[in-house]
Amino acid sequence: MGEDFESSDNGSDREMHKAKCSDCGADCEVPFKPTEGKPVRCLDCFRKNRPANRGPRRFGNSNGGSRGNFNRGPREMHDAKCAECGKDCQVPFKPSGDKPVLCGDCYRKTKGFA
Ligand SMILES: [Zn+2]
Ligand SMILES: [Zn+2]
Numbered sequence: 001m002g003e004d005f006e007s008s009d010n011g012s013d014r015e016m017h018k019a020k021c022s023d024c025g026a027d028c029e030v031p032f033k034p035t036e037g038k039p040v041r042c043l044d045c046f047r048k049n050r051p052a053n054r055g056p057r058r059f060g061n062s063n064g065g066s067r068g069n070f071n072r073g074p075r076e077m078h079d080a081k082c083a084e085c086g087k088d089c090q091v092p093f094k095p096s097g098d099k100p101v102l103c104g105d106c107y108r109k110t111k112g113f114a
Helices: 043-049 104-113
Strands: 017-020 027-030 078-081 088-091
Touching: none
Parallel strands: none
Antiparallel strands: 017 027, 078 088
């Protein structure tokens, strides 16, 4: 056995508890009381399971590159009937009964010639 853990006992006021890594099974010590049923990981496995070191936070390239590249996603469309021509159409808003819904064509017409 070549267990050469750093046995620096200077200022070790932290109580360590013996535990067994639930990942690799290695004996290790943890600075908290291992709870039964809760997995304990040795330092190696703990590091492995952590997301990669991100380092300093980066804020992407602000104000740069492709503008308007927002992910709009599909807009929710609602079935409606055009109050003008009676055509079935879809509108990006919820048709409220008291307001006439116009299909794209009629909407353009009314807007254009109003
Ligand atoms: Zn481990
Ligand atoms: Zn219409």
